[in-house]
């Protein structure tokens with residue numbers, strides 16, 4: 001396989017994913033939802049507040065980067081526990097939009113199997129074509 005040739009990727013025939021809306025990926029064990037300035041701006045705009053206020057209130061600095069804050073139980077700060085929905089879904093960060101087609105989930109079939117065990121929507125439902133998977137995989141480095 002030549003470098004950049006995607007025709008021999010193990011998932012070249014596509015992968016299935018349809019979100020069931022369980023909310024598991026937004027809750028539970030602590031983690032990071034990385035946001036850059038364009039993403040904090042987009043969410044701040046959707047909330048109608050200045051970006052600086054948004055960053056102070058809803059994000060934390062980790063080294064040079066920023067991540068969304070979490071509640072003490074690990075749930076994302078924008079996860080509504082009653083509706084089990086994201087409160088900023090329309091302007092959600094790239095990391096959330098591209099799930100589950102992250103590099104770390106696609107390296108090997110075993111990585112994808114692990115992802116399917118963690119996320120009930122992965123491995124079922126709509127078949128996503130290689131071009132879309134690769135678009136999503138390349139737009140975040142996770």
Ligand code: SF4
Pocket residue numbers: 018019020021022023024025026099118119120121122
């Ligand atoms: S864990 Fe998977 S099925 Fe559940 S909300 Fe997240 S993406 Fe959807």
